[in-house]
Amino acid sequence: xxxxxxxxxxxxxxxxxxxxxxxxxxxxxxxxKFYRDAEQFAAVLSGxxxxxxxxxxxxxxxxxxxxxxxxxxxxxxxxxxxSAGVQQSAAARExxxxxxxxxxxxxxxxxxxxxxxxxxxxxxxxxxxxxxEEFGAKRAKCAExxxxxxxxxxxxxxxIGIALIVILA
Numbered sequence: 001x002x003x004x005x006x007x008x009x010x011x012x013x014x015x016x017x018x019x020x021x022x023x024x025x026x027x028x029x030x031x032x033k034f035y036r037d038a039e040q041f042a043a044v045l046s047g048x049x050x051x052x053x054x055x056x057x058x059x060x061x062x063x064x065x066x067x068x069x070x071x072x073x074x075x076x077x078x079x080x081x082x083s084a085g086v087q088q089s090a091a092a093r094e095x096x097x098x099x100x101x102x103x104x105x106x107x108x109x110x111x112x113x114x115x116x117x118x119x120x121x122x123x124x125x126x127x128x129x130x131x132x133e134e135f136g137a138k139r140a141k142c143a144e145x146x147x148x149x150x151x152x153x154x155x156x157x158x159x160i161g162i163a164l165i166v167i168l169a
Contacts, residue, residue, distance in 0.1 A: 003169075010168030014161030021157025027152035028142065030070060030100065035139035037071035038109075042132035045116070056117040057083065074099050078113055089114040108134070128147050 016050035041063055048054040060079040064072040074095045092113035096106045112131050119127070 002164055006168045007165075010165040013168070014165040017157045017161030017164065021154035024153040024157070025146075025150040027100075028146035032139060032142040032146045034099070034101070035075070035135050036068040036143055037069050038112075039132055039135035039139055041071065042128050043077065046125055046128040046132070047144075049117075049121065049128075070099055074109070074113075088116075088118065105138070 044063055045056075048059045049056075052095055058078055061076050064076050064079075077098070078091055078095045081095070082088060086094075089110075092110045096110035096113065099106060099109060101109065115124075115127060117124070
């Protein structure tokens with residue numbers, strides 16, 4: 001009876017380790033998706049305000065329609081706060097704090113959101129071009145981290161799970 005309980009406990013601990021590995025891998029994949037969406041938004045926004053002169057709330061609502069992910073959630077909440085009359089820089093800082101990013105990345109996101117639609121068109125287009133390049137570089141870095149670190153931590157968690165099963169069995 002004790003052997004069966006140890007085997008069940010080992011199996012449950014092994015599954016828990018595998019689930020932890022999946023969560024870590026998902027964290028890295030979510031960071032990559034965040035920056036991919038941010039890069040796409042900067043490209044869409046530069047086209048919309050440069051050629052069609054579309055207002056910012058309309059661009060945000062069209063871009064986030066039917067999309068999920070961290071960046072789209074931040075954009076949706078940011079747009080809702082702007083519509084409610086919250087000052088743009090305050091809304092940008094608050095929503096950047098809710099993003100699952102590192103501290104300096106949160107500051108960059110807040111800076112990006114706080115200047116949208118507040119400067120001359122040529123300055124905005126230059127800023128969006130720079131932001132798109134920065135987001136693209138971050139996306140590439142996050143994709144490499146996702147592939148390297150996400151996969152490594154997942155495999156490590158599976159191995160620890162297997163080791164726990166063997167030790168308790």
